[in-house]
Amino acid sequence: MGKQPAAIIGVGQTHHRAKREDVSMAGLCREAIDRALADANLSLDDIDAIVVGKAPDLFEGVMMPELFLADALGAAGKPLLRVHTAGSVGGSTAIVASSLVQAGVHKRVLTVAYEKQSESNAMWALSVPLPFNMPVHAGAGGYFAPHVRSYIRRSGAPTHVGAIVAAKDRNNALKNPYAHLHNEGTTVESVLASQMLWDPIRYDETCPSSDGACALVIVDEQTAASSPNPAWIHGTVMRSEATTAAERDQVNPQAGRDAAAALWKQAGITNPLEEIDAAEIYVPFSWFEPMWLENLGFTPEGEGWKLTEAGETGMDGKLPVNCSGGVLSSNPIGASGMLRFGEAALQVRGAAGEHQVDGARRALGHAYGGGSQFFAMWVVGADKPTS
Amino acid sequence: MRDVAVVGFAQRQMPEFDGSPTCVELLVPLFKECYEQTGWTRRDVGFWCSGSSDYLAGRSFSFVQAVDAIGVIPPVNESHVEMDLAWAMYEAWIKIQTGEVDTALVYAFGKSSAGVLRRTLALQLEPYTMTPLWPDTVSLAGLQARAGIDAGLWDERAMAEVANRSLTDAEKNEYAIRKGGSSVDELLARPMYADPLRKHDCAPVTDGAAAIVLAAGDRAREVRDRPAWLTGISHYVDPMGMGVRDLTRSPSAQRAGAALELDGVEVAELHAPFSHQELILRRELGLTDDVAINPSGGALASNPMFSGGGIRVGEAAKRVWSGEATKALAHATSGPALQQNLVCTLASSPGSTAATEGARN
């Protein structure tokens, strides 16, 4: 028995902000859930199972918060799962939720991912001092900045490519009412003029710290029949490797390459650049756009930046990337991956509003986590998969 | 549903693990045992899933280093739940049901002794009005035990009977960290601890890890003559609030059990970290006196956080492998006072698999 068809018929998200002081954790999640259910034309009582995802529990200071949230999320009396795979968790959670339908075990699954970063300080939570261990000298972006430098050295990319990405995503975010940052007038020049934080990463090339949630309703073929615009799941992949290993490629990690290759195969895609109409790629620092374009196989190694520099990743380009504004414009960590997956679904459902890519039929949702060692991705399509 | 069986199981349990909270050095020998049992290498494993908790380790991303124990070049198809091993197994079982993979190795680990466990677990509670009071795990269990005593559903003697049987059976379990039964009267003569609980009514703080190997169809038959087929698996959660639920009941356990075919169960491994919780579970699952309960000694003999539930599955599977049982039940719990529960059945023949949805309709 193969996978049962599964489709996303509801997508909901919160207005992402630095501090959502108007809501509790349950209220934040319900804001996304209620929107997803309304989109799906279902109620909580129609839901068979709930899958919750979020990043480290130290962020909110609650151990396994899905337990106290169970009642408010409508999970009481239902199966409840909690996924945690670092920054990729939003994507992994959506994949676990879809597998419940694809396995034929459930018909209507609700999944929600969230982060309420304002309850603490992510920088603290991620680097709690441990005895013997040397404290991190570099801060939040310091982990990734050396790998960006390696990418620039390897690819020979001009140093303004990161700024092109940042300006594009910030302008895309102006078309997304849910985005955290609505920075009018961002240009390549203004990004280049922003403070250099972790050379080679500038302030405007980094993601914000957000409170937010995202929810999806994923259903079986029969339930999807009642939806005017289901987003069908054409492929899902998760791959992991080690955080640190001898001679590990940290610019173009093997786990990401392997995941992409498996994903395109599952989805029957032989030329992703030609066949994918929109991509939501996890880009917390601008330079990760060209890096992941290569890792995902949209371009040969060393040439991702050329696609970006040519403007082909803009809304009207060959491969629109992060039309929602992406992680660079909203980063509720645990939900960021699910936002990518959800935004991909919105595109193929023709429901992305002002940031809709005309005629998008197949889209990629991508998430990664840790030190670029956890990957989760899916391809969704407007058409039901044939195989 | 595809026929899926438990074909491998390894465990380590100890009062205090003298090693890092990542438990990598504990996992390496466990995986080796799993490979020996199955004749596989890591490359035969289609999917990996682990269970653990950052708050047990006292640091974020405490699970990421665990994949080192697998050896992840080439990279692996892998996931992690902030839940007990039993739910990691559930995710893997689902993955096999999708047809994407035929085999899985799931594992979990936790160093409970690194902190003050009963206090750490107060962080599982509602964070606005409960956690600030730091109600510890033993106190919450005490409230539950008292509720049942007051309602006349059980008494201290019935709780002591559970403890005595568990500690007696634990003598045959090399992994048990508390063992040695005596008599119900002797246990009742021991001092009260957290009235109405005596110390033997509470699971000992335990460090440890465990791993379970799953395989579908012929892949399972290749490994064992008598695989322990997962003929049913179901799980539910209740509201957390101590006020809004009847503490003498566990509706989620009842519902999980009712979703499965429990007739013919000969052995049940119940994850009851407190003696009275076994009494609740037996009632909710409708287990009669002829079902052997917790021949391993159960959680009262050792209860490593995040693998304690999965170990019940492994112990039940062992009894099917050995021929001691043709049908066994395993149960895992999570959250305060039996809030979340998973029940599965393991049998010597695959039969037809009952899953949550099948039973709902």
Add this chain to the structure above:
Amino acid sequence: MTRTLQAPVTVAFDYTRSTGPVIGRFLSGLRDGVVVGGRTSSGDVVVPPLEFDPVTHEATTEFVEVSSIGTVTSWTWVPEPVKDQPFDRPFAFALVTLDGADVPLLHALDVASPAEVRTGMRVRVRWASERTGHINDILCYEPLAPGEAETPNEVAGTSGDDPVTGVVTPVSLDYNYAASPEESLFYRGLNEGRIMGQRCPTCQKVYIPPRSACPADGTPTAEEVELSQTGTVTTFCIVNVPFLGQKITPPYVSAYVLLDGADIAVLHLILGVPADEVRMGMRVKAVWKPRDEWTFSLENIDHFAPTGDPDADYDTYKHHL
């Protein structure tokens, strides 16, 4: 010598929680000296109010003031209180259904021994004199003596006007942290001024620090290898930004240093050279702190500084990026 190095560590943060309107209403009530419940769609009064109705799933909007006197429905003795519980001496936790409520509210009960508690006994709320909108505005429950008039405790202090929208909840956890046996070898070496790695018996790669499992193979690294104090900067960033807990004034360089003889780079500081002169391929050597400052830590190496030797060729380290 113990097998592993161990040391205590405290993980502490004062979490700033936004409560939303429902929990905020409950906490506003506590600040003002009243206990507020919420009515569910089935008519029950629940304390604290549920944020969302368990049946209709709608947000709770109907609030009811209940009495501060009620009945114990269950209790347990706490013989050995843990840190931050309402009392630091033995006490009881009790579930108490306050008059006017349908379900109990958990809090501490101030009694000297378990003999003084029974299910069904009448208790009342003892209020804190200074209340901020926090569950600890209720200090505890206290027993009403048999026959004692059922008079609520006086509420001292003032009420507030603004609704409570947030609450600070400190979380401080004490752990005993242990390094793995392999890491312990590494840290003990540093305490002696040596940089110890281990070789994986399967892939022959030299790891620093040594690993309980080689991430490529899953086999523990074994053969001890003392590494050179000299290495190559593979890649780096210049830190220009101040952040919480920072020890050095920016700008400075955080770099991956591949020690000669190792197959994996370590992250460390490059000092003794202007930040903008650090290069990929630069040859650097360890600069140790004074010996009397050494502990079991990589911090014994204060930083790495240029050796002055010619840069390493890109091809010699490009597979470490």
